[in-house]
Amino acid sequence: MNIMQTPVIDAAVLKPRIAASGVQVHYGTNHALKDVSVDILDRTTTAFIGPSGCGKSTFLRCLNRMNDTVASARVEGKILLDGQDIYDRRVDPVQLRARVGMVFQKPNPFPKSIYDNVAYGPRIHGLARTRADLDEIVEVSLRRAALWNEVKDRLSAPGTGLSGGQQQRLCIARAVATGPEVLLMDEPCSALDPIATAQVEELIDELRERYSVVIVTHSMQQAARVSQKTAFFHLGNLVEYGDTQQIFTNPQDPRTESYITGRIG
Amino acid sequence: MTEISAGAGSLFEVDARTRRRNAAETRFRLYGMAAVATGILALVFLLVSILGNGLSSFRQTGIELQVALDAAALDKTGNRNAQEMKKVTTVGYGKIIGAALVDGLAKAGIDTSDLTDKQVAALLSDEAPRRLRDMVLADPSLVGRTVPFTALASGRVDGFLKGRVTMESAKLDSNISPEQLAVVQAMKDHGMLALSFNPSFFTNADASELRPEAAGLGVAMLGSLYMMMIVLVLSLPIGVAASIYLEELAPQNRWTDIIEVNISNLAAVPAIVYGILALALFINFIGLPQSAPIVGGLVLTLMTLPTIIIATRAALKAVPPSIRDAALGVGASRMQTIFHHVLPLAMPGILTGTILGLARALGESAPLLLIGMVAFVKDYPAAPPQGFMQPASALPVQVYQWTQRADPAFVERASGAIIVLLVFLIAMNATAILLRRRFERRW
Numbered sequence: 001m002n003i004m005q006t007p008v009i010d011a012a013v014l015k016p017r018i019a020a021s022g023v024q025v026h027y028g029t030n031h032a033l034k035d036v037s038v039d040i041l042d043r044t045t046t047a048f049i050g051p052s053g054c055g056k057s058t059f060l061r062c063l064n065r066m067n068d069t070v071a072s073a074r075v076e077g078k079i080l081l082d083g084q085d086i087y088d089r090r091v092d093p094v095q096l097r098a099r100v101g102m103v104f105q106k107p108n109p110f111p112k113s114i115y116d117n118v119a120y121g122p123r124i125h126g127l128a129r130t131r132a133d134l135d136e137i138v139e140v141s142l143r144r145a146a147l148w149n150e151v152k153d154r155l156s157a158p159g160t161g162l163s164g165g166q167q168q169r170l171c172i173a174r175a176v177a178t179g180p181e182v183l184l185m186d187e188p189c190s191a192l193d194p195i196a197t198a199q200v201e202e203l204i205d206e207l208r209e210r211y212s213v214v215i216v217t218h219s220m221q222q223a224a225r226v227s228q229k230t231a232f233f234h235l236g237n238l239v240e241y242g243d244t245q246q247i248f249t250n251p252q253d254p255r256t257e258s259y260i261t262g263r264i265g
Numbered sequence: 266m267t268e269i270s271a272g273a274g275s276l277f278e279v280d281a282r283t284r285r286r287n288a289a290e291t292r293f294r295l296y297g298m299a300a301v302a303t304g305i306l307a308l309v310f311l312l313v314s315i316l317g318n319g320l321s322s323f324r325q326t327g328i329e330l331q332v333a334l335d336a337a338a339l340d341k342t343g344n345r346n347a348q349e350m351k352k353v354t355t356v357g358y359g360k361i362i363g364a365a366l367v368d369g370l371a372k373a374g375i376d377t378s379d380l381t382d383k384q385v386a387a388l389l390s391d392e393a394p395r396r397l398r399d400m401v402l403a404d405p406s407l408v409g410r411t412v413p414f415t416a417l418a419s420g421r422v423d424g425f426l427k428g429r430v431t432m433e434s435a436k437l438d439s440n441i442s443p444e445q446l447a448v449v450q451a452m453k454d455h456g457m458l459a460l461s462f463n464p465s466f467f468t469n470a471d472a473s474e475l476r477p478e479a480a481g482l483g484v485a486m487l488g489s490l491y492m493m494m495i496v497l498v499l500s501l502p503i504g505v506a507a508s509i510y511l512e513e514l515a516p517q518n519r520w521t522d523i524i525e526v527n528i529s530n531l532a533a534v535p536a537i538v539y540g541i542l543a544l545a546l547f548i549n550f551i552g553l554p555q556s557a558p559i560v561g562g563l564v565l566t567l568m569t570l571p572t573i574i575i576a577t578r579a580a581l582k583a584v585p586p587s588i589r590d591a592a593l594g595v596g597a598s599r600m601q602t603i604f605h606h607v608l609p610l611a612m613p614g615i616l617t618g619t620i621l622g623l624a625r626a627l628g629e630s631a632p633l634l635l636i637g638m639v640a641f642v643k644d645y646p647a648a649p650p651q652g653f654m655q656p657a658s659a660l661p662v663q664v665y666q667w668t669q670r671a672d673p674a675f676v677e678r679a680s681g682a683i684i685v686l687l688v689f690l691i692a693m694n695a696t697a698i699l700l701r702r703r704f705e706r707r708w
Binding site for chain 1: 516517585587588589590591592593594595596597598601605606610
């Protein structure tokens with residue numbers, strides 16, 4: 001584990017994008033997330049780590065209200081995006097999700113062409129007035145996802161025909177195309193081989209220059225490689241949140257230490 | 266402590282336990298093959314019996330005649346006015362056509378000394394004068410000329426050519442005598458009468474018990490078509506809308522559970538129960554006409570809906586949740602997610618279910634019996650929408666009706682109708698399979 005590569009971020013320079021305080025999630029009678037408060041910084045990669053079922057994905061899905069689709073889920077607490085409560089009654093999750101993009105565990109391109117995959121978001125949000133605008137959005141998004149050079153000659157080919165790593169980058173391009181401020185990634189590399197994983201990790205580091213990236217991962221090495229901030233979840237609690245370097249070298253909580261040294265989880 | 270091992274015997278010798286296991290597998294294989302063979306045998310028997318009985322209904326015996334259309338008999342006023350010529354009924358044409366047959370036999374040198382002229386004319390179908398009359402009324406200028414005309418032979422003569430009627434059976438038959446058959450045999454040898462393709466089987470309406478040779482499927486096919494149109498137009502949108510609501514939008518609570526259980530149960534309700542419902546609701550309460558395709562279409566819609574809803578819900582369920590996540594994740598609304606992504610992916614499954622539901626409805630007869638579609642319908646219903654309210658028949662009911670009639674010629678007709686019905690069903694099922702193949706899962 002080479003943690004020395006991780007640059008130390010001066011938190012004072014960066015303002016928080018998302019400020020969550022006292023977030024509680026219940027699935028029916030199951031108390032899945034207990035009083036989580038965390039600030040997600042702008043232009044930073046934040047990693048959520050922890051054993052399975054610890055609530056890290058649940059919390060991630062609170063950030064763009066994907067938990068709304070689960071009938072039994074109940075979310076309490078406050079999550080502010082740029083100072084506005086995203087669980088306010090006036091907020092339409094459809095608009096929220098254009099500003100908080102999401103990439104899923106398994107690459108899930110639509111069974112449509114590569115172009116249509118990327119263009120779908122801008123189309124439904126009315127982001128492009130002309131065909132040329134849309135073409136540009138698609139190209140920029142694919143470039144940001146480091147996929148343009150591989151697919152520029154076959155934009156009309158089906159997105160499902162790409163390799164696993166390419167599909168995941170296509171999904172990233174699709175998420176980027178709506179011009180989000182925050183990118184949520186739910187174990188984006190767990191279905192990829194090591195080479196594709198390396199490509200996606202490299203991409204995450206580039207995306208950090210424009211977006212606030214939140215990544216859930218099972219791999220502590222990955223968290224150490226790509227993130228500047230790390231949050232450790234355990235049994236629904238946020239146990240520790242801090243600079244990645246500090247979490248991995250000098251954890252404050254004994255549970256964090258047990259997890260990163262491989263004794264629990 | 267005992268040693269756990271599979272035994273130290275040679276691998277080349279099969280032990281008793283393995284032999285028993287292999288024998289069980291062989292037995293199971295044989296059971297399976299026996300079951301499949303039984304099924305195939307039953308199918309072959311069904312096809313042989315239906316095709317053997319029914320294929321002949323697509324061919325019909327016609328007698329080639331030169332008919333002298335006597336102006337004095339057909340057009341007394343002599344001005345060739347079709348309206349006035351209508352006064353001459355089929356009886357008048359019957360005499361002319363009978364005379365033409367007697368003349369034709371004399372010219373061919375066939376000995377008819379054993380028969381009266383009336384017995385000779387009885388070789389023709391009662392339908393023949395009607396067709397001649399229709400032909401003349403359509404073109405009055407034919408009157409006064411001698412025209413070639415292919416007259417429909419009677420059912421017994423037709424049966425003789427198809428091997429159904431023999432000299433032996435004619436001895437016991439009040440409708441035909443061996444002497445008449447001898448004349449028919451001579452006519453056949455002279456080439457005066459022959460079997461040819463029978464388009465009127467597809468275009469004629471049903472005919473009375475006395476003239477099976479004129480009975481056709483036209484009204485039944487049209488009635489079935491009208492009903493299928495109504496079923497498709499009503500059940501597809503209603504079924505798909507209900508499925509989308511139940512599968513994607515409805516909250517999961519006790520009410521939706523009850524509705525789901527009831528839909529599954531409705532799919533298993535016997536068809537005749539739907540017939541009683543339709544009789545009470547559509548005819549007695551709402552007052553829609555009896556025997557009408559609209560009522561048949563409505564009752565078949567009710568019957569098909571559960572099938573379509575179940576198939577559609579299965580198809581919607583089969584769309585992976587990751588596609589929904591992806592759409593919601595880029596900010597699509599629920600409706601956009603459903604209509605842009607989920608529904609197109611579920612479409613082949615929905616269409617397959619719909620076609621199979623329609624195929625079932627097409628072959629359904631029990632509810633139609635109760636709403637009066639079993640009536641004898643001689644006239645074609647008009648074009649839609651008025652035609653939906655006019656009496657019509659349906660293919661399966663026509664089969665049922667024909668099998669009930671005494672004349673063995675109707676066995677042939679019924680089998681022919683079954684063949685037509687089966688062809689439609691096979692075509693619909695093939696379409697369903699094609700759709701499924703064409704839009705194989707693409708994710």
